[in-house]
Structure formats: structure tokens, C-alpha cells
Amino acid sequence: MPSQYQPQILGWIGDLVKGGNSLTDADDRLLYANDNYCAFIRKTKSSQIFYSFMLIIVLILSIPIIYLGFSLILDLSPITESAIFITVIVTLIACIVALYLCIPELYHNLFTRRGSPIIFNRKTGKVYINESYFFNFKVLRNPLTFLHPNKKRIKEYDWAHLQGVVVHNFSRSSLNTTILMVCKPNTHKTIDHILLDPLRGGIGSYLVWGWVNNFMCANKLAGLNDGKYKWEQETQFKDNIIKGQGWPEWMVEAFNATSQAELAEIKQRHHIKQ
DSSP states (O other): OOOSBBBTTEEEEOOOOOOOOOOOOTTTEEEEEEESEEEEEOOOOOHHHHHHHHHHHHHHHHHHHHHHHHHHHHSSOOOTTTHHHHHHHHHHHHHHHHHHHHHHHHHHHHHOTTTEEEEEEETTTEEEEEEEGGOOOOOOGGGGGGGOOTTTEEEEEEGGGEEEEEHHHHHHHHEEEEEEEEEEEESSSSEEEEEEEEEEOOOOOOOHHHHHHHHHOOOSSOOOOOOBOOOGGGGHHHHIIIITTTOHHHHHHHHTSSSOOOHHHHHHHHOOOO
């Protein structure tokens, strides 16, 4: 049966169910949690280094192949050497497509800072991200955006509009990724995607989703001292993870908002359109 969220994302395995009492394990992804909000890291330093290294190798190999391909096209006769000419054209196109796809992935890893935390506020039902523009799941991009590697998207979402799905990565290791599908209100039409928990094996790909659901439902299965920073270390968490990363001041205040009314007051004070 296909995903109910359309358009369906490539590699879909299954849709996830919201609600408390879920199987849960914060693992090392949970940075901080208090009674108002929690913060999950989405990129570990080791994975950033590994994937950056692999993608740099791909780029180093692709560029000379592309140069050689153009040189051969200028020298070959498409009539008398048609088989070689077609092979060169196909190889050249493949390398250009590889570059087009690899550059955003490289930016994704090189320009992700402090793990790109995602913030969930259970009192207001809001979710906040501040991440590299290339962190998203777009395939078709204007090549001019490649000239802006530090481009960011900073957004506020409604938890009610986010639905979880699990996808696989098509590799021999069969690792799964949990993605939040951003849907139009009261529909199953997907308008955006948010990475929640990347590259986990087996049941591990469901545990962070379960922890977040328990937290948003105020279920005690989500322990508030499960993270790297303990309940009383909020100042340390914000100094080490949030400060200096371009989070808007109003949004950092909104992390701790305890009601919709308080959130509205914060936005009004900072002249943020509702």
C-alpha cells in the first residue's frame, strides 16, 4: 500500500503513527529537554566528515572527466566515430548530473553547524528549524544557488501539520531515515520535508520518532534528563548550540513559550507577522 502523503517520497517504507506510549529511545541525538521544549541533533560530526570526504573524491574525479569529455567531443567526428561519440556524450551527461546532485550534498555536510538541531515546543505545538538550504529534499535547484553555500532556511512549523514517514537509502547496509512530511492543513498533500533522524538500522529508525511523540503528548516515557545537557543546563545548551548560529531572537524566546497567547505576544513584540 503506498503512502497516504502525496507526492510520495522516493524510497518510502511506511507512514508513522502519531501519539504517546510509543517505543522510544533518545539515543545520542537528544541534546536538551525541559518541560517546554526539546532539541534533537540531526547530523553527527563523524557523519559530516565521512560524507564530505566521499563527496569531495567524487567531485575531484568528475571534473577532469568532464574536461576530457568536452575535449573529445571537439575532436571526434559524430559521423565516422558515432559509437565513441555517443559513449562520450552519455558519460559527460552522467558526470554533469552527478556534479549537480553531489554539490548540494557536499554543502549539506560542510555547512551544517552544531548538528542542525530541530526544536519541538509541546506547549505551543510549534517546531523550529535553522538549517542549510541544501538540507532539504529538493532535486531540482537553480544552479545559481550553488554560489550561496551558506544559504539557510529558518522556519516555524505546526506539529499538527507534520507527519512521519520512514524511507530507505537503497544501499547494501539498508539504513533507514525518518522524515517529517509537512502537509497542507487538513490534507495529505505534502508541501515540504524535514529530516528528523537519518541513517538508522532496523527498529532504530523508529525510536527518535517515538521519543518526540511521547514528549509532545507529555508522556513520562520521554525522560527530560535523557539528553546531553540536563534540565538545569539550558544556559549551557543555548550558549554552546544556539548562540551565534543565526537563530532569530524571537524564535529563541519562543522555544520556551508556554501558551499560544505567550507566543503571540513574543511575535508582536518582535514585529513578526502571524
